[in-house]
Amino acid sequence: MVSRNKNIVRAILIASYLVIIALIVSGISALFGYLNTGADRSAMLHTEIKKTEQYTPKIVWTPLTNEGRPIDKNNLNALEHDYLDAWYVKHVAYKTNTTAGIKDYYTDSARLNLYDMIALNTDENITIESTTLEHHPTLEFFSEDGQLAVLTDNDVVEYKRVFQDVNMILETTEISTYKIVMLLEDGFWRIRHLVKTATEDYNVEHKTISTTNLNIQGINYYPQATPWDMFGDSFSKDTIAKDFKIIKDAGLNTVRVFVQYEDFGKANINNTKLDKLKQTLDAAETAQLDVIVTLFDFYGNYDVLDWTLNMRHAETIVSSLKNHNALVGWDIKNEPNLDFESRGKTTVMAWLNTMINLVKSIDDQHPVTIGWSNTQSATLLKDKLDFISFHYYEELDDLDAAIKTLQTEIPNKALVMGEFGESSYDGFWNPFGSSDDDQADYHKKAQAIIATNNLQYVSWTLYDFSKIPKEVVGRLPWRKNAQKQFGFIDKNGAKKASFKYISQ
Structure with a gap:
């Protein structure tokens, strides 16, 4: 009977040992896997921003003649994605009066203006529903080290509705020009400056198509x-x-x-x-x-x-x-x-x-x-x-x-x-x-x-x-x-x- 109990204890110890070894090996494998692959960008974000699913305004780049270093297609795509995501985050922030995601797309100094606006709107019970429909950016400068980009975004078509105490107090569509400075930080393009330099009402006219011969x-x-x-x-x-x-x-x-x-x-x-x-x-x-x-x-x-x-x-x-x-x-x-x-x-x-x-x-x-x-x-x-x-x-x-x-x-x-x-x-x-x-x-x-x-x-x-x-x-x-x-x-x-x- 004693011998049988010893065998049971021995079996339990061996099984426990094997489980511990398996857990250690699994942990080491996961660590090596993490170190050998880049960090998952989507996991790093504090928001669930997926531009291709959430926000797809029309964007047309001016042919590239920028000063500084020539920019390749991959870098331009990354710049474009982060730039548009920054707009999307701002739209969400002004609609909800929350700051989630802002730090992922704006530098420390640029965040302050957004935080101040959100605080003011919250105090006044103001919310803003907005979106941009078109962007026509020009890359003015791309630094030699690939860490700084200067853009001019012309003919930005922006629609917005402003509400106070649930009542709409303004509805407008504008066409504007923006000057933007972006910095590459920790693999992210973040907006350092976003300044509107010109704006006017957006009035589009299309010809009326004659239906004189329409016979339905x-x-x-x-x-x-x-x-x-x-x-x-x-x-x-x-x-x-x-x-x-x-x-x-x-x-x-x-x-x-x-x-x-x-x-x-x-x-x-x-x-x-x-x-x-x-x-x-x-x-x-x-x-x-x-x-x-x-x-x-x-x-x-x-x-x-x-x-x-x-x-x-x-x-x-x-x-x-x-x-x-x-x-x-x-x-x-x-x-x-x-x-x-x-x-x-x-x-x-x-x-x-x-x-x-x-x-x-x-x-x-x-x-x-x-x-x-x-x-x-x-x-x-x-x-x-x-x-x-x-x-x-x-x-x-x-x-x-x-x-x-x-x-x-x-x-x-x-x-x-x-x-x-x-x-x-x-x-x-x-x-x-x-x-x-x-x-x-x-x-x-x-x-x-x-x-x-x-x-x-x-x-x-x-x-x-x-x-x-x-x-x-x-x-x-x-x-x-x-x-x-x-x-x-x-x-x-x-x-x-x-x-x-x-x-x-």
Whole structure:
């Protein structure tokens, strides 16, 4: 028995010894690994700044002719990244009145001005929401030891909103010039001086694109099997081509399609999705259909600090498609006025104004609109939009008067009823709903009003659907089931009674 106990103790000691040795070896390996690799920069930061994901203003460098030492591409990229990150940190600091991250991007002396401003704003209960949209820096000097850089940043487009006690007291967009001195400290480019030397109001004007020849008689389109997931794994150009032939043969000339912001990769556009979008326009061209592209479906944030990400999203898509023969126009956002209450009308309108300017700066050939959810909002931004698009799901008896009011308020621009329709669902969740015949009667009356007022239109939608994502109308079954049956073709592929009135 004694011998057995000794063996147990011996085994325990040996096992403990092996565990201790393993821990020591693991610790030494980790130390050598740390010493043989550089410090992880992201772990050193006190903030979670990742510029490529958080902040992507347009930046265009003047050709390099700086004094001092020539700068290579890697150093210039590092300088640019830290410079833009410094702006981002400042925006966050002024919005939150906190100092987190400032010491990572500003030297000791430069921090004092920021700290003083934050303290003053805190005392006055002031917050500032701001972002820069464009930078045009010139490298004036790069020191021989690579530790100091002097920049002039021209034509910095900066948007800001100033709030005091929650109330907005100022909203402005400025274009400014800054002088900057940056020092390389511990592997970081930090701002030593940032001085504004000139500023003026930023007023951008874009030509209005004539819509005299615009003739939209169309339909909002999703494939029947993949509604709201048109460009996913089940994408089929053959299916789309077949559907486009049905649409063309029905007497229509336009389809409206939707680019979902997150699904397409936000600022970093998914090239596979973009290629599928191009294939869709190719299919439309083959079918002799025009396409309205809606850019920001399923987006509802509008936060000023996200604007540069939104801009890169739109920039990539607009630049890629602006020369396509099937493109007829851009719809900036689907029903943004529905976000006025939750996000604030001022915030949403400022975002829309910025995106209109961006799209027009890239494509000055195709008209721009916004798909307002009702006629009441359709006069908003009427002077900046090239044609006016509104959706209508109210009583048809009121449509004629609503159109005539808009024609009076906006006399010189084309009006497009960008969505309208009626569900033929009258099942368990809505036993007193509309039948197929009721739906047909609705479209017969709608087309009569459209013809009387010489109105352009894009109806909702070609197909009935079997499934509706909860993100579209929520989880309530009476809403989801009604949304499934707005189509002119039922889920079995048969044309409904309303198909007779799909066009004029």
